[in-house]
Amino acid sequence: MSYPALATRTAVVTGAASGMGAATARLLAADGARVALLARRAELLEKLAAEITAAGGQAIAVTADITDQASVDAAAEAVHTAYGPVDLLVNNAGVMLPNPLADGRIDEWTRMIDTNLTGALRVVRAFTADLVAAAAEGHPADLVNVSSIASHVAFPDYAVYGATKAALTQLSTALRTELGPRDVRVSAIEPGLTDTELGGHIDNPALREQLGGMFEAIPALRADDIADLIAYTVSRPRHVNLRHLVALPTRQA
Numbered sequence: 227m228s229y230p231a232l233a234t235r236t237a238v239v240t241g242a243a244s245g246m247g248a249a250t251a252r253l254l255a256a257d258g259a260r261v262a263l264l265a266r267r268a269e270l271l272e273k274l275a276a277e278i279t280a281a282g283g284q285a286i287a288v289t290a291d292i293t294d295q296a297s298v299d300a301a302a303e304a305v306h307t308a309y310g311p312v313d314l315l316v317n318n319a320g321v322m323l324p325n326p327l328a329d330g331r332i333d334e335w336t337r338m339i340d341t342n343l344t345g346a347l348r349v350v351r352a353f354t355a356d357l358v359a360a361a362a363e364g365h366p367a368d369l370v371n372v373s374s375i376a377s378h379v380a381f382p383d384y385a386v387y388g389a390t391k392a393a394l395t396q397l398s399t400a401l402r403t404e405l406g407p408r409d410v411r412v413s414a415i416e417p418g419l420t421d422t423e424l425g426g427h428i429d430n431p432a433l434r435e436q437l438g439g440m441f442e443a444i445p446a447l448r449a450d451d452i453a454d455l456i457a458y459t460v461s462r463p464r465h466v467n468l469r470h471l472v473a474l475p476t477r478q479a
Contacts, residue, residue, distance in 0.1 A: 227454060229461040233258030235366070236309050240292060240349055241319030243270035245422030246372060249453035250316055255283030257457065262305040262312070264290045264349075265319065292319050292345030293337075302352040313360035314460055315353050317346045317394075318372040322424045324384045324433050335386045342390035346371060346397070354405070361409035366464040369405065370456055371398045373416045375472060383433055391416075395470070402469060411467040413459050418474035420447040444477045 237254050241247035243265035255261045255278045263271045263285055271287035278285040286308050290301035305312060320342045323334035350369065361367035376388040377395040398414035405412055419440055428434045440446075452473060459468045 227458070229253075229257045229457045231366070231461040232457065235259040235314045235460075236262075236312050237314035237316065238262045238264060238305060238312050238349070238353060239316045239318060240264045240290075240345075241372075242274065243267040245424065246417070246420065246449045246452045247316070247318040248274055249449035250318065250456050251285065252278060252283075253450075253453045253457050254314070255285050256281065257461075258283075259314065260284040260309050262286050262288050262309060264288050264292070264301055266291050292348055293340040295348060298345075298348045298352055311356040311359060312353050313357060313365055314368045314370075315349065315357065316370045316372065316456060317349055318370075319345060319349075320372065320374075320391075320424070321427055322374075322384075322387050323427055323429075324381075324387055325430050326383050327385050338386055338390050342387075343393050343397070346394055350401070354410075357405070357410045358408050361464075364464075366460070367410045368460040369398075369401065369410060369412045370460065371395070371412070371414050372452070372456075373398070373414050375416050375418045375474065377416060383430075398470070402467070406467065409464065411460075411464075411469075413468055414470050415452065415456060415459070416470070416472045417447060417452050418472075418478045419444055420449065420452060422449055444475050447473060447475050 237259045239251045242251045242263035251261045268289040275285040275287040288301045288304045291297040325331045357367040373395045374391040377391040395414045402412040425437045
């Protein structure tokens, strides 16, 4: 589906190197938005930016680690230098590292909290002033946080991941009270089982096999499905805020 309203937008997409982030960046650019691609893997970002440009779109690759404040600051400066103020932010970067809580994997806990919550906050801080300014000028302004159904559905051994996603969904709700009166829309998107690289970081063989079994039993969502949902959400008339969307595969619903 095409969303002509996106043709005037300037977007930042985090976690843009693969999966839902890459799919979202492609779709936004295909509909005319200028897109800044943020992620850690520079080679993949450059490849995606070249792909988008070859298709007639506008995109820049900005290597950034959202767990590092200096890196986020440098990324924001690079985006502003190339494109000026941003009016659309998709906070998509995230990691999923399940293990029993009793295993005490503080390394994984720290990485998930730093990426899924604190990292998202760093990016919000970097671009909120842009969103507020765009809204004050009468333009659409959107903050989209990609959360997960794990924010409200409990899965054994996913406690910390679920906690970070619950925090991100709650953050979206709280930010809506601050930014909504200033005409900035805040949306939380909660996908269910989706075919991306997210499960590739799991180092627990039993949990990796369990997730693989779910993919065999349930036809999963595709990254393009979530990209389309994001594009639809941010292309509504500026007085319409789709605040909380849950997208599930039909057999998981």
